[in-house]
Amino acid sequence: MMTPSVLISLVFFGIPMLLLVWMSLNNWPLLGNTSFIGLANYAEAMTDEKFHSVVRFTLLFTVIATPVQILSGYLLAMIVRRRARGVGVFRAIYFLPVVVGGAAASYMFVVLIKPGQGLIDQVLQVVGLTDGKTSLLGNFWLSVWVVIGITIWKGVGTTMVILMAAMQSVPEEVYEAAKVDGAGWLQRETRITLPLITQSMALVLLLTITGNMLAFDQFFIITGGGPARSTVTAVFWLYTEAFVRYRMGYGAALAILIVIVLAIASAIQLRVLREK
Amino acid sequence: MSTYTQVRNRLSDSRTRRLITEFGYYGVAVLVAGAFLAPLLWSVVRSFSDPLHGWAPTSRYYDELWTAGRGLGHYAANSLIVAVSTTVLTLLLSTLAGYALARTKFPGQNIVFAAMLLPFMVPYQGIMVPIYTIMAKLGLVNSLVGLVLIYTSFMMPFSIFLMRNSFLAIPGEMEEAAIMDGASMFQMLTRVFLPLVVPGLATVALYAFMYGWSDLLAALIMLNNDRNFTLPLALGGLQQGDYGAIDLGVLEAGAIVSMIPCIVLFLILQRYYIRGIAAGAIKL
Numbered sequence: 422m423m424t425p426s427v428l429i430s431l432v433f434f435g436i437p438m439l440l441l442v443w444m445s446l447n448n449w450p451l452l453g454n455t456s457f458i459g460l461a462n463y464a465e466a467m468t469d470e471k472f473h474s475v476v477r478f479t480l481l482f483t484v485i486a487t488p489v490q491i492l493s494g495y496l497l498a499m500i501v502r503r504r505a506r507g508v509g510v511f512r513a514i515y516f517l518p519v520v521v522g523g524a525a526a527s528y529m530f531v532v533l534i535k536p537g538q539g540l541i542d543q544v545l546q547v548v549g550l551t552d553g554k555t556s557l558l559g560n561f562w563l564s565v566w567v568v569i570g571i572t573i574w575k576g577v578g579t580t581m582v583i584l585m586a587a588m589q590s591v592p593e594e595v596y597e598a599a600k601v602d603g604a605g606w607l608q609r610e611t612r613i614t615l616p617l618i619t620q621s622m623a624l625v626l627l628l629t630i631t632g633n634m635l636a637f638d639q640f641f642i643i644t645g646g647g648p649a650r651s652t653v654t655a656v657f658w659l660y661t662e663a664f665v666r667y668r669m670g671y672g673a674a675l676a677i678l679i680v681i682v683l684a685i686a687s688a689i690q691l692r693v694l695r696e697k
Numbered sequence: 698m699s700t701y702t703q704v705r706n707r708l709s710d711s712r713t714r715r716l717i718t719e720f721g722y723y724g725v726a727v728l729v730a731g732a733f734l735a736p737l738l739w740s741v742v743r744s745f746s747d748p749l750h751g752w753a754p755t756s757r758y759y760d761e762l763w764t765a766g767r768g769l770g771h772y773a774a775n776s777l778i779v780a781v782s783t784t785v786l787t788l789l790l791s792t793l794a795g796y797a798l799a800r801t802k803f804p805g806q807n808i809v810f811a812a813m814l815l816p817f818m819v820p821y822q823g824i825m826v827p828i829y830t831i832m833a834k835l836g837l838v839n840s841l842v843g844l845v846l847i848y849t850s851f852m853m854p855f856s857i858f859l860m861r862n863s864f865l866a867i868p869g870e871m872e873e874a875a876i877m878d879g880a881s882m883f884q885m886l887t888r889v890f891l892p893l894v895v896p897g898l899a900t901v902a903l904y905a906f907m908y909g910w911s912d913l914l915a916a917l918i919m920l921n922n923d924r925n926f927t928l929p930l931a932l933g934g935l936q937q938g939d940y941g942a943i944d945l946g947v948l949e950a951g952a953i954v955s956m957i958p959c960i961v962l963f964l965i966l967q968r969y970y971i972r973g974i975a976a977g978a979i980k981l
Contacts, residue, residue, distance in 0.1 A: 423793070440827035440831065500725065507723075529736065532740065540743075
């Protein structure tokens, strides 16, 4: 019964992992002969200023976006954790963007931020951030924040559902007792809820950080890496090197470096997850 | 003041306060819901109105969709084939594997389970390069079959994990009763167990369908012939103006149309889904 799934995992994971290592040690164009070049691809990555700036941007995006995503997920979970009438509707609405598909959502937002036309551009005009004539994509920080906003809209539902399930398993009496003792809502959240949901918190953190470090769709479709290639993410760059310039060996080396960074990040967090 | 009025005042006082908090709660919840729905609703309204003629109602953009490139129907059909095949294959493989891992004993079981979860640590973006090379060797580049196999393999760790947990949650007595009745292993799986893991199946199905329907990166890499394009690639064509002049209204209409199947599926499977993801996440 295990055979089919083991087989497909072998062909699409086991063998690719070995091949990935081998390719990273070769000069590997799409067509033509490959040649063994040892660690030259890694040496290039170490000195490749473009790769460094791409990694810096990916980390910057992750560091800014993650806390905002987690906090909004937590606040939404506070709204929908109640078991009252009508709450199911809110739950479904907040979760809805998760299921619409990353690419379709990104294309929709391409129109929503069009100068002078899109809803978001008009809102930003009222706030005074855009003038309705120039594209906000010409501005680095505006682009980043818009993409963060879209990423939250698109993904916060998952965070919310996981945290909500954890919050619902906290017994109601604990809160009642705290209320009697005069604890305010902020105290109840930080002293009771948070310590009791650390495991789910760690899981959500793991999913969010991984998702952000691998961000691709939003930037590829919405900013196209601009302005002046300042919003190219690690996966975006890997894609460009391997499948636009067809330097697949170098792409493989970049992939391994990305995987190592991610593996370290997940290992640390899995440890926290297991501790409980 | 009599004790009676004091008590009554305090009662109505706390009732008013509760009413105010309730009002505040639903007010906030509705406002947030509005913020989540606004981009979608605005886009739908915008896609049915013509900015050149004072936002008069029009179905022009949707009409044009059917003639852009090979017509949206063509790309939607490709996406549907890929998404449905991915879903069926994923359900089949993960049910068998989850059942074997949870309900049978075989040598090396723990090692197999751990090995099946290994891809959790390595995102598919990391192994796209060698997978492309392998698919090229197998002659599966630019084929929807190749794409289905890739998506199914990416779905494996999560689905097997979820199905194993679903099967584990079923009490042992169910099994014993079935054995007493002389059920075969296959009968036991289909008659006894499957009805009990419907939430897990629904979650896996929704994820697999959504993934097959909306993935951009793997399709971008694997498909280079317009005939095989899935919806996300076709929308990219609309954005780039590959199918004629760039028309934002048409792009928007295309994005909306491609959202509909997943939204419908979500609304149907919703009650299983939220339970399923919560159960899967908590038992990690």
